[in-house]
Amino acid sequence: MSGAVDISGAKNAVVAILPAAILSDEPCRIENIPQIKDVTISLEILEALGARVTYIDRHTVEIDPTTLSTYKVDGELARKMRASYYFLGALLGKHGHSWVPMPGGCYLGARPINLHIKGFRALGADVVHLPPEVCEDDEIPQEENYVEIEAERLVGNSIYLDTVSVGATVNIMLASVRARGMTVIENAAKEPHIVDLANFLNMMGADVSGAGTDVIKIRGVPSLHAATYSVIPDQIEAGTYMAMAVATHGDVLVRNVIPKHLESITTKLEEMGALVEEMDDAVRVRCAGPLRACHIKTMPHPGFPTDMQPQAGVLLSMAEGTGVITEGVWDNRFCYVDELIRMGAQVTVENNMKATFTGVPSLKGTTVRATDLRAGAAMVIAGLAAEGVTEIEDIRYIERGYEDIIEKLTRLGATIELIEE
Ligand code: EPU
Numbered sequence: 001m002s003g004a005v006d007i008s009g010a011k012n013a014v015v016a017i018l019p020a021a022i023l024s025d026e027p028c029r030i031e032n033i034p035q036i037k038d039v040t041i042s043l044e045i046l047e048a049l050g051a052r053v054t055y056i057d058r059h060t061v062e063i064d065p066t067t068l069s070t071y072k073v074d075g076e077l078a079r080k081m082r083a084s085y086y087f088l089g090a091l092l093g094k095h096g097h098s099w100v101p102m103p104g105g106c107y108l109g110a111r112p113i114n115l116h117i118k119g120f121r122a123l124g125a126d127v128v129h130l131p132p133e134v135c136e137d138d139e140i141p142q143e144e145n146y147v148e149i150e151a152e153r154l155v156g157n158s159i160y161l162d163t164v165s166v167g168a169t170v171n172i173m174l175a176s177v178r179a180r181g182m183t184v185i186e187n188a189a190k191e192p193h194i195v196d197l198a199n200f201l202n203m204m205g206a207d208v209s210g211a212g213t214d215v216i217k218i219r220g221v222p223s224l225h226a227a228t229y230s231v232i233p234d235q236i237e238a239g240t241y242m243a244m245a246v247a248t249h250g251d252v253l254v255r256n257v258i259p260k261h262l263e264s265i266t267t268k269l270e271e272m273g274a275l276v277e278e279m280d281d282a283v284r285v286r287c288a289g290p291l292r293a294c295h296i297k298t299m300p301h302p303g304f305p306t307d308m309q310p311q312a313g314v315l316l317s318m319a320e321g322t323g324v325i326t327e328g329v330w331d332n333r334f335c336y337v338d339e340l341i342r343m344g345a346q347v348t349v350e351n352n353m354k355a356t357f358t359g360v361p362s363l364k365g366t367t368v369r370a371t372d373l374r375a376g377a378a379m380v381i382a383g384l385a386a387e388g389v390t391e392i393e394d395i396r397y398i399e400r401g402y403e404d405i406i407e408k409l410t411r412l413g414a415t416i417e418l419i420e421e
Contacts, residue, residue: 001250001384001412007238007257008034008403009059009231012307013193015083016170017200017231018042018063019090022051023177024204026226027064029056033231034403037396041080045087048074065094075101075142081400085113085147085167089174092125092149101146102131108330108372113147115161115168122159123175123183125151156181156220164189164300169216170197177206179220188216191301192261196232203227233257236307237402238283239265240377243311244412245285246274247318247385252412255282264304268296272315293321293359299328310336310378316357317345318385323357336375339368343382343390365390370397377402384414391419 009032019042021028033039035058043053043061050069054062071091078084078101091098117127128148131140156179161168169189176183188194190212198211204224210216238257245252246269259266259278266276269285271294277284293316298306306329316323317340327333334349341347343366346358365388370376376398383390392398395418398405409416 004253010234013196021063031230089171119172154179156183291319293323335371
């Protein structure tokens with residue numbers, strides 16, 4: 001693959017920023033919005049809540065929350081994606097009441113929300129309803145599978161997160177931004193999208209400091225006002241195109257990125273034999289020689305991101321030597337390995353925590369499945385590098401997070417086609 005690719009706005013930032021717009025008392029304009037399924041669903045949820053959503057252009061949207069008419073999130077929409085639970089914090093923070101069906105999204109193992117709930121309770125909210133087993137939503141009757149939170153008044157508090165959680169950090173920020181007094185989140189997540197959310201909230205008049213460190217302080221303000229905000233570039237989309245360049249021994253300029261956000265990815269790609277040249281807002285990725293195996297452990301930011309783990313696994317499956325990936329965030333993120341093995345990879349997985357890759361000279365195209373969003377991206381990388389044609393099924397997962405992937409890859413020289421069924 002060769003040429004240049006422009007990275008879109010960050011999925012995991014925008015899915016927090018769109019619900020955050022509810023907190024304002026005036027319309028907000030959000031720029032650099034990626035055209036992906038999770039954005040479409042978030043905007044549909046906002047509209048169903050009564051907000052006015054206007055597309056200014058393909059990547060800019062205006063949200064007027066002053067017409068909001070309910071605190072109940074539509075069940076069918078909520079179940080389509082994980083991040084719908086950010087409406088819990090946003091509606092609670094604005095109206096003191098939220099009702100959100102338990103979200104869907106990628107199955108990566110148990111996805112509890114106990115820390116979100118701990119945070120809401122610490123702010124003085126009552127949990128009116130919580131499903132019996134929030135991590136196994138399939139077994140819960142739909143009419144019971146929702147969370148309802150209410151608060152007469154939210155009051156700032158100190159909250160320690162027992163596990164570093166992106167979702168809990170976001171939800172507590174959303175709920176506390178208009179609370180009375182100071183909230184302190186300790187052991188907070190430090191991902192770039194947490195900083196992006198804090199910047200957006202501050203632009204609306206909030207008082208959030210420390211985002212990007214593990215202590216975030218939120219001094220409550222009585223109201224928030226209009227703002228125009230541009231979403232940061234997607235770290236994981238960028239990393240995925242970087243991995244594609246390496247897998248195909250190509251030369252790709254990945255534009256519209258923040259190179260600092262890519263450091264942990266760059267380091268591992270360089271260990272594998274890639275040449276990564278950093279510019280102000282772009283990285284050029286080349287790989288001339290053979291790939292070399294390395295060891296990777298996924299961790300919360302600034303560690304190697306779990307959302308790049310399957311993509312890295314594809315590279316290790318073709319690298320010389322034996323590589324090991326240890327998954328440190330999710331307990332079921334190796335589903336893609338079975339698909340990779342069907343393409344000729346040699347991989348063993350122990351306890352769903354550790355995968356050992358014995359590199360093979362090449363992968364062989366066949367029919368594989370996208371088992372989740374990043375597993376789907378991994379299959380695209382494997383298909384680009386493999387001999388012959390690869391057909392990927394269940395691409396709805398990929399559509400949740402990669403804008404214009406067919407067009408972007410075609411421009412980089414890939415032969416890729418969407419087959420409608
Ligand atoms: N956890 C708890 N209790 C909680 C919340 C989380 O024990 O109340 C645990 C989880 O089980 C997990 C760990 O904490 O072991 C981290 O989970 P986190 O809450 O950070 O994950 P998340 O907010 O549900 C976000 C991203 C994921 C990404 C993770 C980790 C969004 C919408 N999703 O999920 O992104 O993998 O952080 O970085 O921001 C993806 O984009 O493909 C994706 C899955």
